[in-house]
Amino acid sequence: MSKVHESPSKGASNRDIQKVTDTAACDSGINPDRDISGIMATAIIMTNSCVPGAHIPSLFLFLWLLVVVQVSASGYKTCPSVHPDMLNVHLVAHTHNDVGWLKTVDQYFYRSENLFDCVINILSSVVKSLWANPTRRFIYVEMAFFSRWWKLQNKEIQKGVQDLVHQGRLEFANGGWVMNDEATTHYGAIVDQMTLGLNFLENTFGKDGRPHVAWHIDPFGHSREQASLFAQMGFDGIFLGRVDYQDKAIRERTRQMEQVWRGSMSLPPPTADLFTSILPNLYEPPAGFCWDIKCFDSPVVDEINNPEYNADIVVAQFLRVVADQARHYRSNNIIMTMGSDFHYENAERWFKNLDTLIQLVNAQQASGSQVHVLYSTPACYLQELNKANLTWSVKEDDFFPYADGPKSFWTGYFSSRPALKRYERLSYNFLQVCNQMEALVGPVANAGPFGAGNSAPLREAMAVLQHHDAVSGTARQLVTDDYARQLAEGWGHCEVLLSNALARLSDFKQKFTFCHRLNVSVCLLSQKLSNFQVLIYNPLGRQVNWILRLPVSEGHFVVLDPNGQTVQSEVVQHPPLVSTTHPPELLFMVSAPPLGFHIYSVTQVSLKNPAADLTKSSPQKPQSSDLVIENEHTRAVFDGQTGILKEIESLDQKLLLRVHQTFFWYNASFISGAYVFEPEDLNPLPKSFSPETHLVKTALVQEVHQKFSDWCSQVVRLYPGQRHLELEWTVGPIPLDDVGKEIISRFATVLKTGGRFYTDSNGREILERRRDYRPTWNLNQTEPVAGNYYPVNSRIYITDGNMQLTVLTDRSQGGSSLRDGSLELMVHRRLSTDDKKGLQEPLMEMGPNRKGLTVRGRHLVLLDKTQNAAASHRLLAEREVLAPQVVLAPSEGSFSHSSGSPRRKVFSGLRRELPPAVRLLTLALWGPRKLLLRLEHQFAVGEGNLSLPVTLDLRDLFSTFTITHLQETTLAANQPRDRVSRLQWTTTKDGNQGPALHTPTSSLDSAAITLQPMEIRTFLASVRWKRFPHVWSAPLKADAPSPTGWANRCLSILLLLL
């Protein structure tokens, strides 16, 4: 998107220019299968006759050019030559194609109501124009669009495009499925979407199509983890469009527009170092040089007798722009972006003017001009910078938050559309489960008793969701709905896959049910049936134990574990504080082995059991005494008078902290919108917020229910054995009695934090934040609230050096610490105004009942000694993002081992647990008999004992397949790691850098794979699946109920009968 133009002289934004009529129809009527001559016919229609000197090359010319263009190797070798003694101006022709924003992905791809923004036509038009002139170059970025366009072309056109790619004239930058957002994305999902795009390129164009640079010209701020990931994917550099206006002004003045960005404090340099170039003008052309059909700038007319002649003026103006830009950069090369949002639908118009400009400016050299203009690409520009052999400064922080003016901090989108953000995170979780099942079971998962299962639709939908207007919450409502639709469709295909795989593994042929609304206690199967099976699949490399909650009908239940042992269970009736229609919930303790499942049987029994109803409630306020919930690890105290949390105690660590937690809202100003957060007042409302409370204490859970208002409530919860306090908040519909409200949950403590707090970067490394401060420039703080907000992808914490309060989130949110000892997270926002950044739609979120969206989520709170805190929050964050999958199925008969029961109730895909430091980041099918495997060290340097290097033996780690060959690749799996050679840069910190990636091990030993702190290692594994599934569960030996299991069952029946 192109929301704001930095230069006021640019006039109306591109979005407003929709009345040009002299272009081709952009509609779905163009036959994508047309042949070359068909394309020629279209070219004739699409050429703008107002372009001076425009003419249509004949088909002969096309073919001739294809023959005469010198075929050379791809990559840097195809770069155009520059004039070493001149100032070289690299013109980069590009189009920015949002994968959904104001229109859906399909609307952008196929058609447009206003004859603009049709990606099919953009790509077809660009390709024709490249064929027409061998000096022209173009870059393309979004594989979500390109791959679709590619599949629609015939072989002849595909061959012609392959030639362009081979010649380096069509170059791919970034090459991910989308240009992902950096604030609200989880690193796992970023890696997945880049892998999808880069491997489409690798499979289609080989190394010719491999991008050398990342191109993140539109995301609204930039994360350090993104730089680290790109470096590990083998990129040589990144180009950025949006950096804070104050930061940029200082950089221009001090010529720091380019430097080396150090993406990790754990990985040894230059593993995570990435050369970073900030573009001069977002990603727009300089003012006066926009020659798209969407723009109003005059074309270049160089016919001397023509009354429209303007060549002299254009050249003079261009040279002024060049001189001005060159003052801010350090080498004798500068880069100019020639394109913008959905430009080049009539590519010939753009290119013809650029052809003329280049010719006219370079002709000035005969008169002594020292400026040389050329068609180039970001990679070719980067290569020239590299050759300049300069010493570059090093950046170690990130580019958040982003502001484009004193009252314009783009920190609202950290929290915008919280339901979509949660659905995206949940879908990441489900995709990993789907991937693992497909990998563990092999092709059986794709074709089984439940039909054709497929992980690809969810993988693609998740990749689309990473786009910088998708999970960011900054697309229009109809586009947001379409994103959710894509995810839901992807889930459907994965559910079939999972059903096939689980049927195979459990030898159970009943239809599996996936209850999607467990978060609001709705599941038809468990509420209607009196006898069903519950399968718990655990995607982690370690066993998990926790309490499962299922909505049920009234009555009493017996739950048996896979061994037939009775599991402690109870039915809890929700207090009628917020909803009177809440169903009773069955709670029972479950566990699941690593990368595997346990199956539990649930049976309703008709007898009254006086011990079953355990809900205890206290009278509502006013209370005379404090409310307390506690287990063996943690104790939480609520003020008896106010009902508000006032104290958390860690019993293990003997820590006590006064914590006052409640909800507030900022009244929005007219400037707040989907992107921008701009509160009316610095202090949120209300001053005091005293909830009604209700206490629930049973054997399996202790809860304090708090009702703050009709639209804001919370349950604070402790389960046995759980170290963290769980705060489940429910907010909405937010009343719209003013401009808007931005709701926060705030934790106030007495910790002395010195203005410092800590947030994660894309769910991975941690960055220190300081109030009213930026590490690399002297901030003039103009927004004490919004200007201190940072993205919280998974956690935020404060510490006084001794005690640490960490809050983990279940989705991305904005967060801050506006006072010492305090931290806050924005959970929901609803606004009646638009922030004028291009969306042109208020963030109203009406929800399914059209009264406003209600959102439910969880904050997990940990109190630790600072030195031990990482072990707690890292492992809890891993469990949160890779939560177990609950699958239900009806069963026949009650306790008999009938055909209605699964034969195998225990399965583990791992023969042994992974060490705590190791996360299985990816296990996915990669091809016939090939898997993609990513192992990650999830601790940073200095995070205690778990930060030590870990060595794994992969040879017999997995139970369902044997690894026959292992190849290590870059992070996105598109090239062998030992063949990667990145450009080296000399920095002020370390001198000359190199080699660019980790030194590859000479020979890969699958018996000893070592992971250093924060290292991710990616492998392509050739595998052979084992034939007999019964051996897969051998390590845990629980195929059939043991004799004691049967005895226990009989005993439990007897007890119930008594």
Ligand SMILES: [Zn+2]
């Ligand atoms: Zn964009």
